[in-house]
Amino acid sequence: MEKMRKIPVVLAENPADREAAELLAEHLRTEMVRRLTDVPEATLVLKFCPEGLTLTDRKLSLRGDFSGMARRLKTNNLRQEMLVRAARIRRPERRPVAVDATAGLGEDSLLLAAAGFTVELYEYNPVIAALLADALKRARGDGNTVLASAAAEMHLHEEDSAAVLRKGSLHPELVLLDPMFPERKKSALIGKKFQLLQQLERPCSEEEELLQAAEAAHPGKIVIKRPLKGPFLAGRKPEYSISGKAVRYDCFVFPEYSS
Known part of the structure; x- marks a missing residue:
């Protein structure tokens, strides 16, 4: 990393x-x-x-801030989120676990938590982790019970996710990967965020290592967030993709590890 x-x-x-x-x-x-x-x-x-x-x-x-996402967490809106659709798994007997291996500021993890996952967030960069920890603290005390409940299911780890995933002890139902990608600078809105984050860490250059680490955790599914016209992570073609106007989610499914 x-x-x-x-x-x-x-x-x-x-x-x-x-x-x-x-x-x-x-x-x-x-x-x-x-x-x-x-x-x-x-x-x-x-x-x-x-x-x-x-x-x-x-x-x-x-600044990390989940308050503006409260509307997206309403049941009817949540069902339409591309990530939630991409993350669907066979209903397990227990609350499913998702590992967000590239947590950033945690917006995607919040959607997964609201959709019923317990989310383990991994962020290696301590500055980004501090911003995320502050956002989670405020969200857990928010008056919006849906937001607060979702934030309560999000657990932050300031660690290298690849090292943790390679141990093979997590066995999550889902691994989410969203490595920083240079092409995002084409979007003015995302570009402002990217410009500051880029001063903290470089875009991912070890794509194969990251994907192999995700596979080593034996998840039921790996979901990779990519720019709409960006290449597949590590050149690996997924089983299927769900695409929107600006991004797509590439999905790898492992039935042998599904709940």
Whole structure:
């Protein structure tokens, strides 16, 4: 898996945030500052804000936030989500487990959790993991019970998913892969998010390793999120795909491991 490229400084202007900021800075092995004026112009900043932990380069800002997805979690809307359709499995006796091996900011995991999965989220980059952890904390305390219940079924691990999957001990019903992909820069909306994330980690270059690790976990299904016209991950053709206007989901099915 690709290693981190940049570590931002942690900014806490409000005294009430400084203890948490110091702990986060220690975890990231970076500096904690109290004023934005103390930060050099070209430095990434991880800022404690009333709205939530925010990554910024002073031009663009990025914050994990599930509140805007509440409408998509309503039953009728959820059934129409391409990912939920792609993730359908034979109904098991227990609540099925999904591994989101490239969690990012967790939006796809939220859809899976709302659709009935317990989701184990793996994010190797500690800055992205911090943004996701903050978003999950806020979602679990949200007044929207559907959102809060879904977030409660999402468990974050700051680990290399490929290493965990290769151990073969998870046996999830589903593995979701969404490696960062350069072609996404063609979308202005996604491009803004990509520009900040790209400063933290590079797009995936070890596609075959990632796919082999997912297979080693013996899931019932692997679902891979790709740009609509992007190549298959590692050049491997799936059993079938579900396509939308901008993305598609490539699906590999393993009946021998299904519940």
